[in-house]
Amino acid sequence: MASNRGVVYLGPGKVEVRSIDYPKMVNPQGKPIEHGVILKVVTTNICGSDQHMVRGRTTAPTGLVLGHEITGEVIEKGKDVEYLNIGDLVTVPFNVACGRCRTCREQQTGVCLNVNSARAGGAFGYVDMGGWTGGQAEYVLVPYADFNLIRFPNKEKALEKIQDLTMLSDILPTGFHGAVCAGVGVGSSVYVAGAGPVGLAAAASAQLLGAAVVMIGDMNPERLRHAKSVGFEPIDLTKSDKLEELIEAVVGVPEVDCSVDAVGFEARGHGAQHVTEAPATVLNSLMAITRPGGAIGIPGLYVTEDPGAKEEGAKQGNLRMRFGLGWAKSHRLYTGQTPVLRYNRQLMMAILHGRLPIAKIVNATVISLDEAPRGYHEFDTGVARKFVLDPHGMVKKAA
Template sequence: MSSNRGVVYKGAWNLEVNDIAYPKFQDPRGKDIHHAVIIKVVSTNICGSDQHIFRGRFTVPVGHVLGHEITGEVVEIGKDVEFLKVGDIVSVPFNVSCGRCRNCKKGNTDVCETVNPEAPVGAYGFDLGGWLGGQSEYCLIPYADFQLLKFPDREQALDKMLDLTLVSDILPTGYHGAFAAGVTTGSTVYIAGAGPVGRCAAESAKLLGASCVIVGDMNKDRLELVKKAGMETVDLTLDASVAEQIEQILGVPEVDAGVDAVGYEAHGHGDEDYKKENPNAVINDLFDVVRASGGIGIPGIYTPVDPGGRDENAKQGKLTVDWGKGWLKSLRIQTGMAPIGKYNYQIMQAILWDRISMKTIMNPEVITLDEAPQAYQDFSDGSNKKFVIDPHGMLKGRY
């Protein structure tokens, strides 16, 4: 049996790379499962969602292995797996989903009803069903035939891995945000947040045919990447409101579609407020700037329990939003985790056929497993890199 190592949660702001158990063909409740595969992890990225855990804003049990953005090589196959073989390079959608429940059958894998006894949502590396994460050398993936996306060619996949590694989460997530907001040919779009998800939403909006893509943030290094990729920016450290800055770009203070790529750890903007947390800020901005009958995609995460919330309401995920103003506009709003399996095949093809290229806007940096705890800290401090962990050195020399 092989050994295994992974990024282990020891408490808020405290991660270690430890020896961990090599995966067994068992679910988190100890039941034997035969629909799973074990993968050797080729790449696994650090996500803004992992940051909520790192900062103590989303609890997981001490000892849990983190990481849900996983790409791997199949090394062992359960006896009920029919369509995968050892050596396949596969993208793992971050949603754990059974393929058998009512929601999965409709493609709504973000709300699988069977993989988490507590709530209809499962993911690796969270407290969402107990599934261990993939920031490790080896990882168990259940319901493998249903869940995994196989890349057509191993060498091509390894060569394009810095883009393909985004297919397990943030690129389909950003795409889902834009798609759900109704972005189509000629749309104007405001994306709140120039983090990795916002930058993926921006490239996705372009892929969907948007005319003008505008991204807002208070982090100037991240906005620089957006400008480098040829898109417009809103600087939230300025006193001018989002609507006023949009008017300077478009001539009108409104857009056709909006995406919240920030979530509940949002800050306010202008003056000193951009330094202070305000979980209502992004939703209210979107209610303000998205035109009547427009759409809003909200991939930014909001949770019903936030131990670090700024007041009692925030601790229970209760926001103060301009609901009346938003309601009158007949807006369409999409919340929730992104159903990665709905989009990952198309996005893989767009990457393989060079319809989309993510390097300029993502600024990826390949790191070792041992460098992961420091990268968590750098990401939390606002780094404009997307950290891609390469646990076996399989990407070394290619980039």
């Protein structure tokens, strides 16, 4: 039998590369399927959402194979797969979606009704998302392949841009979704909370959509320097408790047209409170600075259970939000998993035609599968990098 290795969560702060089962054409309940493909993983990325689990901030079980950002080569397909061929290079949405249910038909693939018996929505290698094995591995099964996968039109050219195209599985569509939901358009003033990879992707998306000015806030000096180096206006949140003052110093008024939360539930306070965990602080600050009638895109992750929360209510996902402020200002708040299939084809074309150098913007850093534990450790320290795993050395060879 063919071998396989993957990145396995072993408890808070600990991941290892271990031997795992080679994928079979069965779903997590053991039922045989014929609509899937087995991929040789070309790239698979470490995501901030993975870090929430590895920090012990979710109910993720030990033994979970991590990884939901996958690009791969088809090496085996079920008899019901009609439109993909062996050897195709494909991008994999992190959403597992059936393509048949009501929500999938409405392009709400982040909340597919058929791939997770516990709740709406499925994902690879993630807690409470249906039990689908993760893709930080050498090989992985992808179900409902004809619906979910997009084949790159030219394999050779795609490999030349693989460090950009690997971002299509999650962070680029997620950042784009945040910007679109926030109503970003030509001439918009935009504030993005969080200068990690998703925040940088949201900022790049805002520029692509025509924003006049894009500010990005963080407390990490390295991330702020990098954000400035790739063309965004950095906002140092350690400088003031009031985000309005920091915004006004840049644009002359204490408000923006559009804002994006790319931080999520592990947020910390601003100014003197920047070392204190405050899970609702980003949402509250965005309601304070977003203009009346404006919108807030919230691609940052919020969980139903956070066993590591400092606040008792936050352990069950309850936040101290100033919802009345958002109501009074007629804000529109958009939350939830990004429906990747709604965006990834047009973003692929923007990359292939040189409009979106996302690998440079998020500082893609390629490492081997065996170096994954080091990548997790360094990413957790706040380095301004997006780690891309190269399980078979194909990225290195293409470079």
